[in-house]
Amino acid sequence: MTEGCAAPPGGVPLDGVDLSTQSVIQGVVSRADDHPLAGAYVRLHDASGEFTAEVPTDEDGGFRFFAAPGRWTVRTLAPRAVPVDRVVVAQRGVVAELEVTIPV
Amino acid sequence: MSRESVLVSADWVEQHLDDPAVVLVEVDEDTSAYDKNHIRGAVRLDWKADLQDPVRRDFIDRAQFEALLSARGIGNDDTVVLYGGNNNWFAAYAYWYFALYGHRHVRLLDGGRKIWELESRELVADTPPRPETQYTASGPDLSIRAFRDEVIAAIGVKNLVDVRSPDEFAGRLLAPAHLPQEQSQRGGHIPTARNIPWSKAANDDGTFRSDDDLRTLYVDAGVDLATDTIAYCRIGERSAHTWFVLHELLGVQNVKNYDGSWTEYGSLVGVPIAVGDEPGAA
Numbered sequence: 001m002t003e004g005c006a007a008p009p010g011g012v013p014l015d016g017v018d019l020s021t022q023s024v025i026q027g028v029v030s031r032a033d034d035h036p037l038a039g040a041y042v043r044l045h046d047a048s049g050e051f052t053a054e055v056p057t058d059e060d061g062g063f064r065f066f067a068a069p070g071r072w073t074v075r076t077l078a079p080r081a082v083p084v085d086r087v088v089v090a091q092r093g094v095v096a097e098l099e100v101t102i103p104v
Numbered sequence: 105m106s107r108e109s110v111l112v113s114a115d116w117v118e119q120h121l122d123d124p125a126v127v128l129v130e131v132d133e134d135t136s137a138y139d140k141n142h143i144r145g146a147v148r149l150d151w152k153a154d155l156q157d158p159v160r161r162d163f164i165d166r167a168q169f170e171a172l173l174s175a176r177g178i179g180n181d182d183t184v185v186l187y188g189g190n191n192n193w194f195a196a197y198a199y200w201y202f203a204l205y206g207h208r209h210v211r212l213l214d215g216g217r218k219i220w221e222l223e224s225r226e227l228v229a230d231t232p233p234r235p236e237t238q239y240t241a242s243g244p245d246l247s248i249r250a251f252r253d254e255v256i257a258a259i260g261v262k263n264l265v266d267v268r269s270p271d272e273f274a275g276r277l278l279a280p281a282h283l284p285q286e287q288s289q290r291g292g293h294i295p296t297a298r299n300i301p302w303s304k305a306a307n308d309d310g311t312f313r314s315d316d317d318l319r320t321l322y323v324d325a326g327v328d329l330a331t332d333t334i335a336y337c338r339i340g341e342r343s344a345h346t347w348f349v350l351h352e353l354l355g356v357q358n359v360k361n362y363d364g365s366w367t368e369y370g371s372l373v374g375v376p377i378a379v380g381d382e383p384g385a386a
Contacts, residue, residue, distance in 0.1 A: 004151055005338055006133030006190050007282040017284045039221055043308070044281050051303035052269040053281035054191065056218075065281045068271055077308060079224050 009038070010058025011065065023090040026064040027098030029057050029076055036061030037102060040078040047071045078102045107315065110352040112185055112211045114220055120185075121145060127178050127234075130217070131155075131188040131198040141227035143187070143220060147176045147234060151194045151341075155201065163363070169205050170241045177234025180208070187213035187220070190341075191303075191310045197344040199352075200361055204249065206242035212348065218310040248351065250334045250360035252368055255294065256375055260386025263333040264297035265322075267346045268366070272338070273299040275379040278370075279338060289370030292379040294336070296386050300325045302342040305349045318349055326383075329356050336362040336369070 011026065025044070029037045042063040044053045047070055055063045065072075067090040076084045081102045088096050120126045121144055128146035130138045138148040149155060154172055156163055164172065178184060184207060188195035195216055202210040213220070220227070250258075258264055271277040275291030293299070304321055306312060313321070323329065333350060335343040340363030351359040362369075369375065378384025 003339075004133040005193065005280050005283065005341060006151075007280070008134050009137070011282055012284060022284060041218060041222070046269070046271060048270070050270050050301065052271060052277075055282045056189070066279075066284050067281050068276045068285075075308075077222060079222050083308065 007053065007055045009056045010060070010062040011055045014064070017066075019095065020093045023067045023069050023092045024064060024095040025067050025072060025074065025088055025090050025098065026062070026095060027074070027100055029061045029063065029078070029100045029102060031102050032104040037078055040076055040102070042100075043075040043077065045073040045075060049073070074098060074100065076100050076102065106355075107353055110211055110348075111214050111312065113214055114223060114225060117143065117185060117187075117213055118225065125181070125183055126185060127182045128185050128187070128213075129176075129178070129195075129198070131186055131195045132190070133194055134189075137189055137217065141229050144226060144228045144230070145232060146187075147178075147231075149176070149198055151197065155198065161368075163201065166205060166241045166244060169201065170239045173239035173241075174237050177237055178239060179237045180240055183209040183211065185211045185213055187216045189217045191218060191306055191345070192216035193302075193341040193345055196348045197341040200248065200344040200347055203352075204244045204246075206245065215309055215311040222309055247358075248347065248360055250336075250362040252362075252364050252372065254360075255334055255336070255362050255364075255369065258332070258334055259294060259376065260296045263327045263331055264294050265327060265333060265335045265343075265346060265350075266293045266297040266299050267302040267335055267337045267343050268293075268299070269301050269303075270299060270381065272366075273297075274381050289367060290377055291370070292377040293366075293384075294369060295376050295378040295384040297336075297378075297383055298325050298327060299381075299383075300327070300346070302337065302345045305346060312349065312353060315353060319354055322350070322354075329354075332358040332360075334360045334362050336365040338366045339363070340365045 186195040337343040
């Protein structure tokens with residue numbers, strides 16, 4: 001049966017994934033007081049600004065995308081905060097790491 | 105069809121939490137979110153375990169749908185309010201089932217679980233039991249479901265709306281970018297399809313844009329709203345979201361969801377495929 005398109009909190013684990021074929025963007029969302037933020041919504045936009053995917057953060061504030069090589073913007077939505085945008089460049093076979101801080 | 109008869113706000117849901125005629129239903133592919141917490145009184149539908157056939161690639165038939173709703177305590181006269189994660193994709197897909205099987209009063213929560221969480225509204229872990237019902241379905245109404253032969257015949261004739269992201273449409277990605285990229289299908293899109301990502305119909309918080317904005321979105325992208333339309337994505341849930349916009353919010357007639365979508369089409373032998381950002385020729 002075909003699997004669905006759902007994004008589990010934090011994103012799909014890397015277990016069993018051949019990273020040499022993937023362009024991963026992952027990271028952690030925290031409040032400015034250093035607490036990892038579960039339940040934030042992290043949105044991936046392509047180089048033209050078009051929305052591409054969204055993942056809710058897991059209990060450790062983590063998120064992960066499997067992008068294509070190129071320039072992406074990661075936008076984070078959290079309760080009682082303005083959205084935070086970060087630009088990142090993805091490369092095949094490389095895991096790009098981001099730390100996103102939400103102002104308190 | 106008007107927006108009020110198919111869509112409710114988070115405020116409306118809060119005001120009807122104790123209304124016995126309203127049943128809240130959370131729909132997800134991964135139901136661990138429901139298990140952790142959900143809107144008070146909500147029952148759950150598991151997209152995979154409850155709504156899909158366990159063996160064949162198809163969804164549950166009418167008798168299975170009747171048994172499922174009876175077991176969940178949903179009656180024919182209840183107003184069903186669907187919501188879920190992933191910007192209501194699976195809730196919209198379930199809405200399409202409820203339409204296929206003829207449920208009279210069904211609504212989507214505008215913004216789904218996301219806006220409920222972002223607005224820090226109450227979520228609970230309790231699951232109050234609902235007494236079983238004797239649910240009777242009609243249909244299926246195949247005027248809203250497209251199959252592969254009809255899709256191939258629609259190339260260059262009907263509106264084909266590919267609601268995946270631009271990179272999936274072009275063939276640069278084979279799955280949404282939160283999933284590992286697949287190898288099994290060819291990349292690209294059905295020739296002549298317009299790429300109007302489902303996300304263009306929604307605001308960042310998951311709520312739908314205004315009717316005027318939505319109509320402009322499709323018309324400006326080259327969709328003739330007077331002609332039959334088939335929407336598709338990878339497996340049919342994102343396109344159920346767009347089916348909801350066109351058929352339910354805008355009241356456009358003759359809109360079908362192709363739930364076989366790219367995982368079927370991209371695996372068919374001999375069918376035409378277009379790659380790149382342009383729709384391509386018939």
